[in-house]
Amino acid sequence: MGRSVARFFLAGQAPAGILHAANAYGESVGMQVDSLSANHVTLVKGSIWVTGKRVLSVGAWDAQGGANVQVEAYVEGLTELSADPKPFVGMIPRRDMWRIASAFVASLSVNPEAVFVHS
Numbered sequence: 001m002g003r004s005v006a007r008f009f010l011a012g013q014a015p016a017g018i019l020h021a022a023n024a025y026g027e028s029v030g031m032q033v034d035s036l037s038a039n040h041v042t043l044v045k046g047s048i049w050v051t052g053k054r055v056l057s058v059g060a061w062d063a064q065g066g067a068n069v070q071v072e073a074y075v076e077g078l079t080e081l082s083a084d085p086k087p088f089v090g091m092i093p094r095r096d097m098w099r100i101a102s103a104f105v106a107s108l109s110v111n112p113e114a115v116f117v118h119s
Contacts, residue, residue, distance in 0.1 A: 002119035003074040004083035004101060008110055013067045015039055015060035018108070022058040025104045031056060045100075052077035052093040056101055069108070073101030073116075084118035 010018065019041050023033065026043035031054070034042040039061050045054040052075040059070045073083035075093040083097040102112035 002080065002082040003072050004098070004116050004118045005073075006069075006071045006101075006105055006110075006112065006115040006117070008069055008115045009063060009066055010069055010108060010110070011066040013060075013108075015062055015067045018060040018067055018069055019058060021108065022056070022104065025107060026056060029100055029103075031100070046093075048077050052081070054093065054097045054100060056097075056104065058104075071101060071105055071116075073097050082118040083116075 019039070022041050022043065026033070029045070031043035031045040034044040040057070040059045043056045043058075047053055055072070055074050055076055057072040060067045075081040075083070075097050077093075081094055083094055083101050085095045085098040087094065101116070105112040105115065
């Protein structure tokens with residue numbers, strides 16, 4: 001069904017620092033690194049067979065005066081569900097993924113409600 005995506009600019013921040021923050025946050029909520037590169041990290045929690053695998057993908061790139069950041073949040077199972085907490089279908093894993101994704105974005109001093117788009 002889709003993904004929840006947030007794109008924003010963080011003034012005065014370096015991409016490496018943002019990815020470090022993502023790793024630290026993921027560890028604090030029980031997520032594990034699924035893939036890692038110089039400007040991207042994908043964190044996962046759970047299983048597609050039980051309640052759906054929660055996926056938090058964070059990319060950060062240099063920009064003038066700071067870093068551009070993209071955060072994707074979704075639940076992977078028999079289908080892909082966005083982290084939108086409102087729909088009834090997949091409500092429990094979606095709400096859990098929204099809690100994880102919105103708290104991470106808020107930890108960067110960004111209002112998650114203002115930057116996330118659910119598709």
